[in-house]
Amino acid sequence: MKTKQTIYSLLLFFVLLLCFGCNGKATSNKKENDQNPNVIIIYVDDMGYGDLSSFGNPTVYTPHLDKMAAEGMKLSQFYVAAPVCSPSRAALLTGAYPKRVGLEKGVLFPQSVTGLNPEEQTIAEVLKGKKYSTACIGKWHLGHQEKFLPHNQGFDEFFGIPFSNDMSKKEQEYMGRNDYKWQLPLLSQSDTLELDPDQTTLTKRLTERAMTFIKKNSEKPFFLYLAHPMPHIPIYASPKFQNTSVRGPYGDTIEEIDWSVGQILETLKTTGIDENTFVIFTSDNGPWKVFKTEGGSAGPLRGAKGTTWEGGQRVPCIVRWPGKVPAGYVQRQVITNMDLLPTVANLCGAQLPKRKIDGRDVSKALLGADRKLESSPxxxxxxxxxxxxxxxxxxxxxxxxxxxxxxxxxxxxxxxxxxxxxxxxxxxxxxxxxxxxxxxxxxxxxxxxxx
Incomplete structure (x- = not known):
C-alpha cells in the first residue's frame, strides 16, 4: 500500500513539474513574442490625405482600410519629411531628415548614379540585429545601382521596381516624350525578370508575393516593407477592379490597394499571427493634383505633392496591432515618418543606429491613446x-x-x-x-x- 502511495506521489510530482515547465515555456514564449512582434509597413505612392473614406472621401470605397482604422488607430496629423518620393523613402527607412543622409534634392532617375548610402542603417538592418527575416516588395526608389538595392540595405528579399512606374520608355512615349530611352525593370534582388511589366498586374502580384513571404515566415519574426507603386501616375488597376469605382480610374486603383490591405490582414489571421503583428499604412507624400481627376485628393488641405503646404506632406496613416493599439481611436498629435524607425526599434527590443537620426520613439502615443508626447519642431x-x-x-x-x-x-x-x-x-x-x-x-x- 505504501509503495502504491509512493508511486502515486512520484507520478503527481512529475505531472506538476511537467505542467510547470509547459507553463514556464508558454510564459517565456509570450515574453519573446511581446519583444519580437512582426512589423509590416505598407507605403503607397502619391495617395492624398482625402483619398480614403475613413479620411472623409465620399466617393471611394475602402472597407478594408476603414476596418483597419476601426480596429486600430487613425493618425490625423501624420507627416512625411519630404513632398516627393525618394527623399520621403529615405526618411522612412533611416529615421532621419533626407538632408541629413544627403538625399534631399529631388527624386532619383534611371540616369542617377547616387543612392542611399549603404553606411546608413535602415529599419531592415536595425531588425536584422534581432534576427528578423526582411523583405522589400514593391517600389524602392533609393538607387537602382547594385550597391544601393534593397538586398544590400538589410533586406533578405527584394521583388519590385527600382524607381517610379512612369520612368519607362513605354509610358513616356504615351505621354508624348519620344526621346526617353530607359525601360522599367521588374527585379528579383538585382536580376531583371521583365522589362516594362504589365502594370495592370502589379498590385495583385506584389500582394501575392507579400502573402507568400508572410506565410513562409509566420513562425519567426519578420519585417515586411510593402511599397505599392500605385496610385502614382500612370494609374493602373487589374481587370477585376477596372470601371468599378464611381471615382473613375483613380478610384479603381485606390480600391484595389484597399483589397490588397484586406488580403494582408486576412493572411495574418489565417496564419495565427494577427495579434503579434504591428501594421502601418501610409503614403510617401501628397497627391499629384496637376493630373486633375487622375491624381488624388488632399481633402481639406491646401497644396499637393511637391509643395510644403499641408497637402504635400500631411498624409493618411493608420496603425493596427490587436490588443496593443487602442481600437477606433484618432491620434491628433504630430507624428512623422522619421519616428517609425525608433518606434519600431523600441517595440522590437532592437538597438538604434549608431549614426544620428531625427525621429523619436512615439510608441507611448500609439499604444496608449491619452499619452502626450513632448512637443518637437x-x-x-x-x-x-x-x-x-x-x-x-x-x-x-x-x-x-x-x-x-x-x-x-x-x-x-x-x-x-x-x-x-x-x-x-x-x-x-x-x-x-x-x-x-x-x-x-x-x-x-x-x-x-x-x-
Missing amino acids: FLYYASNGKLEGIRDGKYKLLVLDEGTFLFDLESDISEEYNLFEKHSEKVNALREKMKKLDSIITLERRTVGSL
Whole structure:
C-alpha cells in the first residue's frame, strides 16, 4: 500500500513539474513574442490625405482600410519629411531628415548614379540585429545601382521596381516624350525578370508575393516593407477592379490597394499571427493634383505633392496591432515618418543606429491613446531640398518666394488665414528656430551614396 502511495506521489510530482515547465515555456514564449512582434509597413505612392473614406472621401470605397482604422488607430496629423518620393523613402527607412543622409534634392532617375548610402542603417538592418527575416516588395526608389538595392540595405528579399512606374520608355512615349530611352525593370534582388511589366498586374502580384513571404515566415519574426507603386501616375488597376469605382480610374486603383490591405490582414489571421503583428499604412507624400481627376485628393488641405503646404506632406496613416493599439481611436498629435524607425526599434527590443537620426520613439502615443508626447519642431523641406518652413506646436511658418505665411493649424487646417502681420514676434522666433535647426543638420549632413 505504501509503495502504491509512493508511486502515486512520484507520478503527481512529475505531472506538476511537467505542467510547470509547459507553463514556464508558454510564459517565456509570450515574453519573446511581446519583444519580437512582426512589423509590416505598407507605403503607397502619391495617395492624398482625402483619398480614403475613413479620411472623409465620399466617393471611394475602402472597407478594408476603414476596418483597419476601426480596429486600430487613425493618425490625423501624420507627416512625411519630404513632398516627393525618394527623399520621403529615405526618411522612412533611416529615421532621419533626407538632408541629413544627403538625399534631399529631388527624386532619383534611371540616369542617377547616387543612392542611399549603404553606411546608413535602415529599419531592415536595425531588425536584422534581432534576427528578423526582411523583405522589400514593391517600389524602392533609393538607387537602382547594385550597391544601393534593397538586398544590400538589410533586406533578405527584394521583388519590385527600382524607381517610379512612369520612368519607362513605354509610358513616356504615351505621354508624348519620344526621346526617353530607359525601360522599367521588374527585379528579383538585382536580376531583371521583365522589362516594362504589365502594370495592370502589379498590385495583385506584389500582394501575392507579400502573402507568400508572410506565410513562409509566420513562425519567426519578420519585417515586411510593402511599397505599392500605385496610385502614382500612370494609374493602373487589374481587370477585376477596372470601371468599378464611381471615382473613375483613380478610384479603381485606390480600391484595389484597399483589397490588397484586406488580403494582408486576412493572411495574418489565417496564419495565427494577427495579434503579434504591428501594421502601418501610409503614403510617401501628397497627391499629384496637376493630373486633375487622375491624381488624388488632399481633402481639406491646401497644396499637393511637391509643395510644403499641408497637402504635400500631411498624409493618411493608420496603425493596427490587436490588443496593443487602442481600437477606433484618432491620434491628433504630430507624428512623422522619421519616428517609425525608433518606434519600431523600441517595440522590437532592437538597438538604434549608431549614426544620428531625427525621429523619436512615439510608441507611448500609439499604444496608449491619452499619452502626450513632448512637443518637437518639424521642418518643411521643398522638393528641391530647400528649407521652407517649420511647425512648432500649433503654429506653422512658411517662407516662400511668394511671401511669408504663419498659420494656426489647430484652427485653420486649410491654411487660409495668414497671421503673419498679426504675430510678428512669433514669426521672427520661428524663423530663427528653423534656421538654427537647419544649420545643425547642414553641418552634420552625411555623404550620399555614390558609385
